[in-house]
Amino acid sequence: MTTLYARELEIALLAVQRAALLTRRVFRESAEQKGTVSKDDASPVTVGDFGAQALIISALRHNFPRDAIVAEEEASVLREDTRLRDRVWGLVRDTKLSDIGAEGLLGGAVPDVDSMLHLLDQGQSQGGRIGRVWTIDPIDGTKGFLRGGQYAVALALLEDGDVKVGVLGCPNLPVDDSAPLTENIGLEVGNDKGRGVLFAAVKGEGATSRPLGTGTLAEGHKIHMKPLIDMKNACFCESVEAGHSNQSEAAKIAQKLGITKPSVRMDSQAKYGSIARGAGDIYLRLPTSKSYQEKIWDHAAGDLIVREAGGLVTDTRGNRLDFGVGRTLASNSGVVAAPSAVHSQVLDAVQEVLGLKK
Numbered sequence: 001m002t003t004l005y006a007r008e009l010e011i012a013l014l015a016v017q018r019a020a021l022l023t024r025r026v027f028r029e030s031a032e033q034k035g036t037v038s039k040d041d042a043s044p045v046t047v048g049d050f051g052a053q054a055l056i057i058s059a060l061r062h063n064f065p066r067d068a069i070v071a072e073e074e075a076s077v078l079r080e081d082t083r084l085r086d087r088v089w090g091l092v093r094d095t096k097l098s099d100i101g102a103e104g105l106l107g108g109a110v111p112d113v114d115s116m117l118h119l120l121d122q123g124q125s126q127g128g129r130i131g132r133v134w135t136i137d138p139i140d141g142t143k144g145f146l147r148g149g150q151y152a153v154a155l156a157l158l159e160d161g162d163v164k165v166g167v168l169g170c171p172n173l174p175v176d177d178s179a180p181l182t183e184n185i186g187l188e189v190g191n192d193k194g195r196g197v198l199f200a201a202v203k204g205e206g207a208t209s210r211p212l213g214t215g216t217l218a219e220g221h222k223i224h225m226k227p228l229i230d231m232k233n234a235c236f237c238e239s240v241e242a243g244h245s246n247q248s249e250a251a252k253i254a255q256k257l258g259i260t261k262p263s264v265r266m267d268s269q270a271k272y273g274s275i276a277r278g279a280g281d282i283y284l285r286l287p288t289s290k291s292y293q294e295k296i297w298d299h300a301a302g303d304l305i306v307r308e309a310g311g312l313v314t315d316t317r318g319n320r321l322d323f324g325v326g327r328t329l330a331s332n333s334g335v336v337a338a339p340s341a342v343h344s345q346v347l348d349a350v351q352e353v354l355g356l357k358k
């Protein structure tokens with residue numbers, strides 16, 4: 001039973017559930033209807049990202065008004081583009097939990113469009129090592145969301161730089177924890193049957209999975225990484241986007257470890273959730289450039305969920321991910337996530353291939 005952070009966990013689960021309802025509505029639309037705009041770094045953002053972030057911040061502000069928030073998106077594009085703004089507002093206004101008590105816990109509806117823009121801009125905290133900081137990725141894997149594949153709604157609470165609560169809503173992963181890992185690209189739109197899972201973890205209290213439904217939250221059940229008895233049967237996950245993780249180096253690492261199965265490529269922190277429940281075994285994220293710094297919202301929830309399920313998560317140098325240095329993981333490089341018992345073996349192979357061995 002959860003003792004510490006029970007309220008934070010409940011609010012985070014409900015906030016992610018509500019945001020995922022909104023993203024599911026957008027997911028059903030065609031690519032052009034998703035209202036995609038390109039950000040300064042040329043990465044995409046959709047009406048779903050904006051709407052989900054506004055709803056999550058609204059729930060956090062209602063419950064934890066003093067906490068800092070580090071969120072991926074902000075409202076400037078919407079202040080300029082009123083058509084896009086009105087589409088986002090329509091989604092935010094119309095998305096509610098069907099459980100009235102739960103909706104009340106989140107503080108109910110956002111009152112008007114200006115409040116929505118104001119909420120969207122509340123995620124610009126610089127983070128850091130002091131105090132309580134929530135980090136939000138309203139849609140992680142926007143490219144997967146656009147191509148009809150995997151994506152996640154991610155929310156985590158850091159306290160003094162340490163992840164205490166993590167929740168991942170993965171609307172397109174199978175509910176069934178033992179379903180085989182597949183790439184799930186080009187999913188049948190409008191048919192959510194058997195899909196949608198909420199992963200969660202509280203520091204020191206284990207990791208859980210439960211169906212991501214539309215009604216009252218289901219009870220979570222404990223999940224665990226699969227004991228990896230024979231490395232050659234390991235299933236490893238990596239990004240679909242070759243620009244996010246070096247796939248040719250990953251193939252060399254797999255070969256060095258004697259892994260025979262091809263990697264499973266999927267977008268978003270669905271990779272962390274998948275290995276945490278034993279559907280996959282290893283997640284590698286190998287830098288494609290020296291200058292890119294990973295963002296804390298891309299990893300905080302997944303990092304805790306994997307560690308609480310019996311895994312170890314480090315960067316390619318073998319250091320734990322440090323969420324206390326700001327909005328990015330400026331002191332880390334890449335990610336190596338694996339069951340604790342084999343993590344050092346995997347890290348060894350990573351370092352050999354990347355030339356990091358001393």
Ligand SMILES: Nc1ncnc2c1ncn2[C@@H]1O[C@H](COP(=O)(O)O)[C@@H](OP(=O)(O)O)[C@H]1O
Nearest residue numbers: 139140141142143239241243244267268292298
């Ligand atoms: N050059 C790069 N290297 C690593 N990650 C990158 C990157 N450019 C963008 N990303 C991040 O990769 C995330 C998606 O990860 P994945 O490849 O595992 O699906 C994106 O999250 P968003 O989709 O939330 O923007 C984005 O933050």
Ligand SMILES: [Mg+2]
Nearest residue numbers: 043044072142
């Ligand atoms: Mg993005």
Ligand SMILES: [Mg+2]
Nearest residue numbers: 137140141298
């Ligand atoms: Mg992301």
Ligand SMILES: [Mg+2]
Nearest residue numbers: 072137139140
């Ligand atoms: Mg995102």
